[in-house]
Amino acid sequence: MSRPLGSLIHFGLSCIIFCFPVRQTKVHVGRDVILPCRAAVDADVTALEWTRPDLEHDGYVYLLRDGIPDPTRQHPSYRGRAALVDPQLKNGELSLVLRNTTRSDTGTYECRLIRQEGRQKRATIQREPVRIIQLLVLELGRSKEKGYSIQLCCLNGSIHYCKGTRKKKIFPVILKL
Numbered sequence: 001m002s003r004p005l006g007s008l009i010h011f012g013l014s015c016i017i018f019c020f021p022v023r024q025t026k027v028h029v030g031r032d033v034i035l036p037c038r039a040a041v042d043a044d045v046t047a048l049e050w051t052r053p054d055l056e057h058d059g060y061v062y063l064l065r066d067g068i069p070d071p072t073r074q075h076p077s078y079r080g081r082a083a084l085v086d087p088q089l090k091n092g093e094l095s096l097v098l099r100n101t102t103r104s105d106t107g108t109y110e111c112r113l114i115r116q117e118g119r120q121k122r123a124t125i126q127r128e129p130v131r132i133i134q135l136l137v138l139e140l141g142r143s144k145e146k147g148y149s150i151q152l153c154c155l156n157g158s159i160h161y162c163k164g165t166r167k168k169k170i171f172p173v174i175l176k177l
Contacts, residue, residue, distance in 0.1 A: 022108075022132045027101050029139045034085060037094040037111035037131040045089050047114035050082065050096050052107050061109060062096055064089075077104065094130065101137045109133045 027033040039045060050062040052075075059075025062082040069087075071079060078098075085095040094111055110129035 022134055024134045024136065026136045026138060029101060029103060029137055031101055032097060032099045033101055033135065035096045035098060035109050035111070035131075035133045035135065037096065039089075039092040039094055039113055039115070039130060041092045043092055043113070043115050045094070045113050045115050048084075048089070048094055049110075049112045049114075051110050051112065053110065054107055061098075098135075101135075103137050103139060106135060106137045109135055 023036070025033060025035065035050070037050075046066060048062075048064040049060055051060055055061075055075050059078075060070075060073050061075060061078050062084070063070040063073050064084065064087075067088075069084075074082070081099045083097050083099070084093075085097055086093040094113065096109075096111070098105060109132070111131040111133075112129050
């Protein structure tokens with residue numbers, strides 16, 4: 001591989017890794033989780049969209065327009081469960097609280113905003129997400145056999161490395177999803 005081409009590929013890969021970070025967040029089924037997102041403190045936000053690219057029917061996880069939530073465009077599975085941490089968006093706080101999580105909440109979440117800029121206050125649509133979060137909702141439980149449980153330790157791609165206990169003895173478990 002030629003040196004300029006190698007440098008270009010290295011730069012491209014670096015940009016993918018460092019220019020657009022994806023945050024991974026884990027939560028247990030039934031718990032609440034905060035999906036963090038921030039804008040500039042002085043940003044004049046006219047609309048805020050929280051989406052999941054894999055949702056059907058163009059439903060939003062959460063949509064805010066001119067300071068008012070729009071539940072009519074919200075995906076039915078998020079109605080009554082998704083809310084902003086700060087509905088007034090003070091200090092650039094755009095984070096979302098997702099209550100009573102379920103396994104079907106596992107997926108990629110994107111935070112986008114539309115803001116007013118300049119003297120004429122023209123709307124500028126932020127096409128690229130401000131933040132992307134990969135949410136993993138985990139189930140921890142016991143099998144029917146007494147004294148047996150599996151606890152998640154870490155995630156590596158699609159393989160979960162776990163620690164299990166049976167009658168107080170610890171053993172490794174590898175789960176493929």
